[in-house]
Amino acid sequence: SQQGEEDPQALSIQEGENATMNCSYKTSINNLQWYRQNSGRGLVHLILIRSNEREKHSGRLRVTLDTSKKSSSLLITASRAADTASYFCATNQAGTALIFGKGTTLSVSS
Amino acid sequence: NAGVTQTPKFQVLKTGQSMTLQCAQDMNHEYMSWYRQDPGMGLRLIHYSVGAGITDQGEVPNGYNVSRSTTEDFPLRLLSAAPSQTSVYFCASSYPGTFPNEQFFGPGTRLTVL
Numbered sequence: 001s002q003q004g005e006e007d008p009q010a011l012s013i014q015e016g017e018n019a020t021m022n023c024s025y026k027t028s029i030n031n032l033q034w035y036r037q038n039s040g041r042g043l044v045h046l047i048l049i050r051s052n053e054r055e056k057h058s059g060r061l062r063v064t065l066d067t068s069k070k071s072s073s074l075l076i077t078a079s080r081a082a083d084t085a086s087y088f089c090a091t092n093q094a095g096t097a098l099i100f101g102k103g104t105t106l107s108v109s110s
Numbered sequence: 111n112a113g114v115t116q117t118p119k120f121q122v123l124k125t126g127q128s129m130t131l132q133c134a135q136d137m138n139h140e141y142m143s144w145y146r147q148d149p150g151m152g153l154r155l156i157h158y159s160v161g162a163g164i165t166d167q168g169e170v171p172n173g174y175n176v177s178r179s180t181t182e183d184f185p186l187r188l189l190s191a192a193p194s195q196t197s198v199y200f201c202a203s204s205y206p207g208t209f210p211n212e213q214f215f216g217p218g219t220r221l222t223v224l
Contacts, residue, residue: 031210041217
């Protein structure tokens with residue numbers, strides 16, 4: 001079964017707005033990662049947050065991790081049309097295997 | 111560096127045919143894995159390898175075989191293709207670590223089984 005579940009499944013916003021997507025997982029993790037996938041392409045790594053970290057920033061991205069609630073959120077500030085993509089969270093399961101969620105599809109319109 | 115390469119980009123098979131999806135990386139990554147992506151299902155792990163000579167099953171291994179004879183290559187074999195294996199297949203690699211690190215993905219192989 002898939003470890004992470006993203007919410008919402010789909011999100012539509014206007015350019016300049018912030019986009020927030022969430023990820024919940026089931027078992028203890030060592031790290032949680034977020035990836036982006038543009039239509040028809042491979043996935044690109046965005047950010048990794050370790051289990052002992054609560055927040056991490058990378059450019060317009062902000063990731064939080066709450067291990068007590070087994071959840072993470074990805075915030076994209078000041079969204080651009082180029083941010084239109086699917087976003088996936090991924091967590092390790094049984095050590096070395098990385099398991100992905102089903103993804104959130106973000107649409108940013110200009 | 112070419113990164114992670116996959117061949118072919120597209121493939122059409124008939125039920126029962128066999129084929130091998132190729133994956134290669136030139137980053138000297140120990141960890142390699144295969145995923146399939148289906149609409150509404152996200153990515154599901156098929157097989158993975160933590161180094162040459164070592165492979166393990168993921169979430170959906172049935173119908174697929176892998177081997178890892180070199181650090182660079184991690185081929186995925188379909189012994190007898192079925193329509194349920196119609197999907198987009200992604201190969202990924204990462205540098206070694208106790209826990210999964212940043213994955214580098216290939217461009218994918220789009221497979222249709224008739």
